[in-house]
Amino acid sequence: MNTNPVQLFDVESSTFTYILVADDDRSAVIIDPVERHWERDLAHLKRLDLTLAYVLETHAHADHVTSAGKLREVTGAQAAVPSGCGITPAEVQLDDGDVICFGAGERIEVLHTPGHTAGSVSYLWRGNVFTGDTLLIDGCGRTDFQSGSSAALYDSVIGKLFALPDTTRVWPGHDYKGQSVSTIGWEKRHNARLANRSKAQFASLMAALDLPKPKLIDIAVPANQNLGLPHGA
């Protein structure tokens, strides 16, 4: 099964946005859209002649602002977000095991994969997993803010994501090297941070990273918890 999403990129924050198209070519879902690209993304929906059913977020991002609220407003789509992220204006609050349906029989399964943030989820659709900042290609998201936890991330990746079939395609929330896609099988065997490492080894590796505070975090997180809309809107 090689139904791939449409992958869009934001150069400034190296963020991927995904459009998942139903097999009937009529209905779509967008994952992690970026505020400054809402018109670009809307143009893609128009060009492909799609109706947007849902805007999904993998977590409350710290490095960029979402266009979820804006896209919801202009398309009439519903916003569906992880329940543990404090994104209160979204009409659908998702928990582990929930299923989002769109188009004629498309199913997206929600996997709660905490660690990068406590509320982070991954989305599973037709042999593709959208991992947000939980699992990146040959890497993973940081775990030092927003109730992040290296122990939780380790359990999410090893226990949930690496339990998926080896051929599952991994579509990350970011990439900084021009990469597009990986597979669970490859990451299980080769991921520089997570393959063949104990939980304790992973914890010390993550603790030693000593990364600077993200520049936008104090603006982006509250904005994203309001779906990127101005507060009071």
Add this chain to the structure above:
Amino acid sequence: MNTNPVQLFDVESSTFTYILVADDDRSAVIIDPVERHWERDLAHLKRLDLTLAYVLETHAHADHVTSAGKLREVTGAQAAVPSGCGITPAEVQLDDGDVICFGAGERIEVLHTPGHTAGSVSYLWRGNVFTGDTLLIDGCGRTDFQSGSSAALYDSVIGKLFALPDTTRVWPGHDYKGQSVSTIGWEKRHNARLANRSKAQFASLMAALDLPKPKLIDIAVPANQNLGLPHGA
């Protein structure tokens, strides 16, 4: 039918490279790979556990050097190129109407679409058309070098590409605005250069562009005519 390719991007030249995956998830074809990314692209083939059947070129590029020769060398794939581009070391020289087969029953149809260069082709696969620099999203390639011709490009787009079904997805050779994909239907109605324009109007529009000579053309074209390999190799 929404089988999409994997789309990879070169930030320096804004070039797209595409990996087409056979439905059996074993075999693949790569279109327009870029020299400096051959290891990145090879890593994608390994991660997806694919065997590369063919390296395809849409034309002899003027703005970047291909990795076709290098990928052929390391993977054992065959190089298949348009016959009118002077890419002599390629084992397969393609003409209009030719079909490239890979995997279990995948068919790529060759459309000769001259105009950006005299030899340029587009590739049609499962409702997707890979248009190289003939048709871009809301634009088209330039027609002022390498035996380019605005009249030929007009005929190629209007006569061949716009004759494809409206839902055909258009995957261009370049994009400069973060866009990924369009459709024939949308381009037919809205393309800023080609929709609702006569051949004469299009010719004067292209003649008026007055673009600078591409910086790399004197290096890139001869290099690409040798599949990106050093001459004498």
